[in-house]
Amino acid sequence: MATYEFLCPACGPFDVVLPMGTASAHRECPWCGVGARRVYSAPRLSRPAPAMAGALAREERSRDEPEIVSSVPRHRRRR
Numbered sequence: 001m002a003t004y005e006f007l008c009p010a011c012g013p014f015d016v017v018l019p020m021g022t023a024s025a026h027r028e029c030p031w032c033g034v035g036a037r038r039v040y041s042a043p044r045l046s047r048p049a050p051a052m053a054g055a056l057a058r059e060e061r062s063r064d065e066p067e068i069v070s071s072v073p074r075h076r077r078r079r
């Protein structure tokens with residue numbers, strides 16, 4: 001299922017959930033019955049948290065430029 005956005009000239013935007021690939025270019029407005037056209041908006045993507053973004057960037061860099069460790073990392077006491 002996918003959420004499709006339509007814009008009624010009188011009532012404004014509304015969403016309709018339909019199986020993927022089944023939305024037409026026009027749809028009847030659920031409030032006033034006027035033909036509403038389908039509109040396209042940016043997908044609802046989210047950005048990873050800064051700590052996760054940093055870890056992903058480090059991982060990506062390590063493919064070609066692995067970090068060189070010159071000493072043994074200090075032991076951290078686990079709690």
Ligand SMILES: [Zn+2]
Nearest residue numbers: 008011029032
């Ligand atoms: Zn309407």
